[in-house]
Amino acid sequence: MNARQAVTQGKRWVVKVGSALLTNDGQGLDEPAIAGWVNQMAALRKQGIELVLVSSGAVAAGMRCLGMTERPHELHKLQAAAAVGQMGLAQTYEASFKRHNLHTAQILLTHDDLSNRKRYLNARGTLEALVDWSVVPVVNENDTVVTDEIRFGDNDTLGALVANLMVADVLILLTDQRGLFDADPRKNPQAKMIEQARADDKYLDAVAGGGAGALGRGGMQTKLRAARLAARSGAATVIVGGRETDVLLRLRAGESLGTLLTPDCEPQAARKQWLAGHLQARGTLVLDAGAVKVLAESGRSLLPVGVKAVEGVFSRGEMVLCVDEQGTVVARGLVNYSADEARRIIGRSSTLIEQTLGYVGEEELVHRDNLVLA
Helix, strand or coil: CCHHHHHHHCCEEEEEECHHHHCCCCCCCCHHHHHHHHHHHHHHHHCCCEEEEEECCHHHHHHHHCCCCCCCCCHHHHHHHHHHHHHHHHHHHHHHHHCCCCCEEEEEECHHHHHCHHHHHHHHHHHHHHHHCCCEEEEEECCCCCCCCCCCCCHHHHHHHHHHHHCCCEEEEEECCCCCECCCCCCCCCCCECCEEECCCCHHHHHCCCCCCCCCCCCHHHHHHHHHHHHCCCCEEEEEECCCCCHHHHHHCCCCCCEEEECCCCHHHHHHHHHHCCCCCCEEEEECHHHHHHHHHHCCCECHHHEEEEEECCCCCCEEEEECCCCCEEEEEECCCCHHHHHHHCCCCHHHHHHHHCCCCCCCCECHHHEEEC
16 A cells, blocks of 8 residues: 555544634634534545544634733643633533534543553553544543653654554645645746645655644644655655645545655564564563464464563563474564563463452453564
């Protein structure tokens, strides 16, 4: 599946909507515009697309509620504005999706949630469960608790990291510009749209231009950086004007809108590459012959029942080696349980995990999405 097909045929989309769009350049939440994007996303859901929405707008909405005309500089004031605005933003999305018999879930993330391996798996598991239940997760940075040192910096970056987390096929960045141009179209009437390019093309750095407006933290440079982050897990990125009529549906139908930035390889292949070189292995799982065969021939997850021994000390989310009884490495992956917990459940059916540990996180010791064969 090439990058264009990822848009027209891909199963999983991450859609990011910017502050300027959501608040109509600072005039308060633009509820008719939000309803329009929700109508399109509901139609995409009916086509079988799994959606995660990354939404800016909390600070801008809070500023409007509080009568502010300029974005605050002090962190505590930004956080307070976000806390006010988040309420109305969440309510607006829930009401809009409810008209289509769809539920939403608010997910607030910090950088720690995606850099800490345990939290990373927890966030991924929660989002996967919501998508499985046909709920639309609405993701935003947890502005009320982050510090300057650990913030994502902009929701374009957050959108890219969510695309990585969810192994999305495509990241859609809805913006107040039509796409990426070869010059600033506000200053040069001869500027031409870049319809498609490789995300890692160095030429794009020279044309990405300046920063964002008064409301947002992103600009074309942050969108380019986001596209490169998304490309690491194989996601294609479309930078496109959110005010284009039925923009999401037209993209899905194959119309060339905005700028398509392409990765080197497809999502699953990119994720496997990332896992193959990810971190130092912290422990080892010794598999029986049946488990080795299942992994090698069926590409399935590793269940506790197929593991004979656990070696080393590791925590949930860390990398482990999977070896056969002769010590040959057959796979490596991110483990769902700590070493102590793994020792208690190996050789047993997954149905006995809760009885053994008092809780069940996942049925698998290592999920197939987090597993790569040696």
